[in-house]
Amino acid sequence: MANVDEVFKALADASRRRLLDRLNERNGQSLRELCAGLGMARQSVSKHLAVLEAANLVTTVWRGREKLHYLNAVPINAIAGRWIRRYDRERVRALADLKTALEQEPMTTTEFVYTTYINTTPERLWQALTEPSFTQRYWGLSLESDWAAGSAYTVALDRDGVRIAHPEQVVLESEPYRRLSYTWHTFTPEWAQAYGFSEEFQASLAAEPRSKVTFEIEPAGPMVKLTVLHDGFEPGSAVLDGISQGWPAILASLKTLLETGEPLPSPQPEPAPAS
Numbered sequence: 001m002a003n004v005d006e007v008f009k010a011l012a013d014a015s016r017r018r019l020l021d022r023l024n025e026r027n028g029q030s031l032r033e034l035c036a037g038l039g040m041a042r043q044s045v046s047k048h049l050a051v052l053e054a055a056n057l058v059t060t061v062w063r064g065r066e067k068l069h070y071l072n073a074v075p076i077n078a079i080a081g082r083w084i085r086r087y088d089r090e091r092v093r094a095l096a097d098l099k100t101a102l103e104q105e106p107m108t109t110t111e112f113v114y115t116t117y118i119n120t121t122p123e124r125l126w127q128a129l130t131e132p133s134f135t136q137r138y139w140g141l142s143l144e145s146d147w148a149a150g151s152a153y154t155v156a157l158d159r160d161g162v163r164i165a166h167p168e169q170v171v172l173e174s175e176p177y178r179r180l181s182y183t184w185h186t187f188t189p190e191w192a193q194a195y196g197f198s199e200e201f202q203a204s205l206a207a208e209p210r211s212k213v214t215f216e217i218e219p220a221g222p223m224v225k226l227t228v229l230h231d232g233f234e235p236g237s238a239v240l241d242g243i244s245q246g247w248p249a250i251l252a253s254l255k256t257l258l259e260t261g262e263p264l265p266s267p268q269p270e271p272a273p274a275s
Contacts, residue, residue, distance in 0.1 A: 007057065007076075009055070010054075013051075015038075016051060019048055019052065019058075020057060022038075023069060026109065027070050027109045027113065028113070030068055034049070049069060055075060056074065056075050058072060059072045061113065061227065072113070074115065074116060111230065111231035111240075112230040112231070113227065116225075116226050117224070117226070118255045118258050118259065120258040120259065122224055123177055125224050125226060126176055126177045126180070128257065130147050132156070136158065138250065138263040139254075140157075142158075143155060144156060145171060147174050148171065149171055149172065149174045150170060151170065152165065152171075153169060155169075157194050160194060164185050164188055164190070164191055168183060169183055170182065173214070177217060178216075179215065180217075183210050186206070187205040187206040204238060205238060205239055208233070208237055209233070211231065211232035211233055211237075211239060211243075213230045214231075228251065230243055230247065252264060
């Protein structure tokens with residue numbers, strides 16, 4: 001996991017900040033796309049991206065033979081929490097351009113990508129993602145399945161015994177301790193009632209295409225790198241807006257549970273859009 005020194009070093013270079021700005025404008029770009037219009041050689045862009053990736057400011061996802069790059073704001077948020085709130089903002093001017101971009105309107109994208117490092121093992125993390133007793137503690141709901149590719153899964157909410165099942169609610173990929181992917185759950189009237197959403201709002205979410213979430217697990221020394229990719233959204237998706245706010249809280253609680261034995265003080269609900 002990158003330390004604070006690596007993050008500051010990565011942000012100190014104007015060219016690297018330009019690359020982050022480009023990803024903030026449109027996430028999920030290939031090396032070829034990032035090189036376009038920058039006036040830098042492909043090799044130089046590759047070296048800058050390697051520094052950003054080492055600092056955990058950029059995360060990558062393979063789509064076939066193409067490597068896509070995504071902005072990962074986790075280190076920026078950590079720095080903001082530790083430093084910007086304690087000292088005058090003028091003392092961190094090097095972060096101002098990126099920080100301003102991150103505080104503006106949400107980036108135009110059709111997917112959510114988040115990378116975190118957890119002091120655990122791939123086996124333990126897989127258990128936390130798939131066993132109902134674990135998901136209940138940090139997520140506030142249970143996911144029930146045999147987790148074989150093609151199998152259905154059921155969501156059991158810890159609210160009035162609500163259970164959500166659907167023929168299209170299935171496991172897409174399952175490689176224990178390495179990769180898990182499934183379609184997102186169905187927005188049923190019972191789900192809306194359990195979380196206090198209106199019928200109209202529930203109907204608007206249910207009308208959107210069904211999305212999918214993928215968890216990629218990679219050993220990283222004594223830690224494990226977890227990348228969450230939630231995609232399949234259309235531009236302007238209300239579901240995407242909601243899960244983009246919900247996933248960071250869920251994953252923070254998951255990390256805390258695995259590292260300390262206890263989730264965050266209040267178990268978070270599922271990633272869901274605000275009405």
